[in-house]
Amino acid sequence: MNPKIKNDTTEVEHMSYNAEFRRSIDQRDDFWRDQAQNIDWIEPPKTIWQAKDNGHGEWFPDGVLNTSDVALDANIRAGRGDQTALIYDSPVTDTRQKFTYNELRDEVASFAGALRDRGIEKGDRVIIYMPMIPQAAIAMLACARLGAIHSVVFGGFAAHELAVRIEDAKPKALLTASCGIEITKVIEYKPLVDKAIEQSSHKPEFCVVYQRPQAKADMQDGRDFDWNTVSAAASPADPVPVKANDPLYVLYTSGTTGKPKGVVRDNGGHAVALKYSMELVYDAKPGDVFWAASDVGWVVGHSYIIYAPLFTGCTTILYEGKPVRTPDAGAFWRAVEEHKVNMLFTAPTAFRAVRKEDPEADHLAKYDVSSLKRIFLAGERLDPPTYEWLKEHTGLPVLDHWWQTETGWAICCNPVGIEMMATKPGSATVPSPGFNVQVVDMGGRQVPAGEQGQIAVKLPLPPGCLMTVWGDDERFLNSYLRPIEGFYSSGDGGFIDDDGYVFVMGRTDDVINVAGHRLSTGEMEEVVASHPAIAECCVVGAHDDMKGQIPVGLVLIKDGATIDQDELEEELVEMVREKIGAIACFRRAIVVERLPKTRSGKILRRVIRQIADGEQYNVPSTIDDPAILEEISEKFGR
Numbered sequence: 001m002n003p004k005i006k007n008d009t010t011e012v013e014h015m016s017y018n019a020e021f022r023r024s025i026d027q028r029d030d031f032w033r034d035q036a037q038n039i040d041w042i043e044p045p046k047t048i049w050q051a052k053d054n055g056h057g058e059w060f061p062d063g064v065l066n067t068s069d070v071a072l073d074a075n076i077r078a079g080r081g082d083q084t085a086l087i088y089d090s091p092v093t094d095t096r097q098k099f100t101y102n103e104l105r106d107e108v109a110s111f112a113g114a115l116r117d118r119g120i121e122k123g124d125r126v127i128i129y130m131p132m133i134p135q136a137a138i139a140m141l142a143c144a145r146l147g148a149i150h151s152v153v154f155g156g157f158a159a160h161e162l163a164v165r166i167e168d169a170k171p172k173a174l175l176t177a178s179c180g181i182e183i184t185k186v187i188e189y190k191p192l193v194d195k196a197i198e199q200s201s202h203k204p205e206f207c208v209v210y211q212r213p214q215a216k217a218d219m220q221d222g223r224d225f226d227w228n229t230v231s232a233a234a235s236p237a238d239p240v241p242v243k244a245n246d247p248l249y250v251l252y253t254s255g256t257t258g259k260p261k262g263v264v265r266d267n268g269g270h271a272v273a274l275k276y277s278m279e280l281v282y283d284a285k286p287g288d289v290f291w292a293a294s295d296v297g298w299v300v301g302h303s304y305i306i307y308a309p310l311f312t313g314c315t316t317i318l319y320e321g322k323p324v325r326t327p328d329a330g331a332f333w334r335a336v337e338e339h340k341v342n343m344l345f346t347a348p349t350a351f352r353a354v355r356k357e358d359p360e361a362d363h364l365a366k367y368d369v370s371s372l373k374r375i376f377l378a379g380e381r382l383d384p385p386t387y388e389w390l391k392e393h394t395g396l397p398v399l400d401h402w403w404q405t406e407t408g409w410a411i412c413c414n415p416v417g418i419e420m421m422a423t424k425p426g427s428a429t430v431p432s433p434g435f436n437v438q439v440v441d442m443g444g445r446q447v448p449a450g451e452q453g454q455i456a457v458k459l460p461l462p463p464g465c466l467m468t469v470w471g472d473d474e475r476f477l478n479s480y481l482r483p484i485e486g487f488y489s490s491g492d493g494g495f496i497d498d499d500g501y502v503f504v505m506g507r508t509d510d511v512i513n514v515a516g517h518r519l520s521t522g523e524m525e526e527v528v529a530s531h532p533a534i535a536e537c538c539v540v541g542a543h544d545d546m547k548g549q550i551p552v553g554l555v556l557i558k559d560g561a562t563i564d565q566d567e568l569e570e571e572l573v574e575m576v577r578e579k580i581g582a583i584a585c586f587r588r589a590i591v592v593e594r595l596p597k598t599r600s601g602k603i604l605r606r607v608i609r610q611i612a613d614g615e616q617y618n619v620p621s622t623i624d625d626p627a628i629l630e631e632i633s634e635k636f637g638r
């Protein structure tokens, strides 16, 4: 690896990035011991890394800390008690609310007391199914304060998805709100919670419901408690000491099958890595206003709305709105001006929506966004037109970075905290220190620069990455460590160029990315296949200018089934919406006579995807009957 900066006239070696990166790999323990000194431990770790016999291992295994203490109390001890910790900005309810570090700590301690009074203790799981309101942050931090393991479920998921997660995580409690607000639509959460609990064989002992004025939730006597009542009656809870490798949270992410994978994150490695990432990736300092415009239901929300900005003593923003239509395409710029945001982080799809509605960036000109230093993008591929548009209109550095729910922080970034490197459109720049990224073939052999392969990280992974899959170590090994021996297999493909820049080209499995949401086509196929008229089906991700990808279903109707094709499509769309949620954006099901398969019966999804996108394709030599490809092309109107 030898990254170099290139600009119009010079070519400069990046010695300090190189030095930092090399030290993180060659003197791993010393490197992370130094980083560990930047957080408040109850008992600092003596051991930095302890290998397990599966190639994975544990960070700081004998360290003791409390994550809510690092996020809140440590800032108060450092004299930041009166600084704003969290700003709630809700254009959909026309509300702004600010919490200082003192106020947020008090709210968290009281709510933790209420949970403790109902029996929640270290190691218990608590599901949080909430919209973007301060209580979501308070709930997460309250769990962390007690050493309980939170599992946040994105509010856009349907009851069935919530039920699957309840079944797997077996929570003692479920925390929710009466409703969420999608622009002008009020989405009642409580009926979804009731339905999910009914569907799951595991029943949480109790629920706590935050009642919002837009909808009043019906409460079940003895099981459901009102948030404000229990919080007001509780005495504040102190942070409970936990071991660094005790789990902080489980966050479910889509895999190739219908069952999501519960990514388990530790307490110690997470705090150390996220604190480091705020310097390295975002160059954020205490007092900076940091805005990750995402949702607490995703890893971006966990890492960069809640934990990392608070670990660093920043002011974080919790935004209950959209980039457009709340009320217009100036929504982000309005919030930047109002809160003097210094760093803005969102998914490219958000700016594609802004650009579509405001191509000349007229809204931007109405606001003073001079506080903004940099814009960060992640969650899906940053398409060059969006990158160019943002750069041209804002004049700011626009920095792509690549990471995953599994890693919790950037695998590749432009390390602005060390030195700003030249950007290359389409590249997430270089590996973050700690991530020994290589592009390899399935045998783990490195491929030459510029050649595409599997993007893998040589073990061990740095702190902050997943410990395992909740309750399923075998699945963890099969999904991540066994596919390429000695490496973490990312599931993404791409290449590294001669300058050491990493280009991520997309998934190598059946996971798709719809508006920055990682979704499983396998899961959608399970739903579609459960329709009584369907004999066989296949769902692929087709290119979409706005959302990056959208799912498209190809379906075969059972012999003898009589159903109108439009009616069938409507029913399938409704089924996916009902089972997975509106965010799946499944809107198209095409009836076909047969599916293209290999002679051994494997559906040729890659070719279907290429046909859907209007790309050139090669007829695979293993295809059973090449004529099927013509039929499929006709269906797509190609």
Ligand SMILES: CCC(=O)SCCNC(=O)CCNC(=O)[C@H](O)C(C)(C)COP(=O)(O)OP(=O)(O)OC[C@H]1O[C@@H](n2cnc3c(N)ncnc32)[C@H](O)[C@@H]1OP(=O)(O)O
Residues within 6 Å of the ligand: 154, 155, 156, 157, 180, 182, 187, 293, 294, 295, 298, 299, 300, 322, 323, 346, 347, 349, 350, 353, 378, 379, 380, 402, 403, 404, 405, 514, 515, 516, 517, 518, 547, 581, 582, 583, 584, 585
């Ligand atoms: C680096 C590691 C990672 O990748 S972490 C993941 C990072 N990803 C993100 O942060 C997600 C970025 N995307 C977004 O924020 C949104 O998609 C943006 C760009 C704001 C667009 O939002 P929207 O216009 O609602 O489109 P959408 O495709 O998200 O939604 C489709 C339908 O789902 C609904 N929906 C969405 N969120 C919720 C929610 N919390 N509760 C209930 N419903 C929700 C939307 O209303 C929409 O419904 P409908 O189809 O219009 O009826």
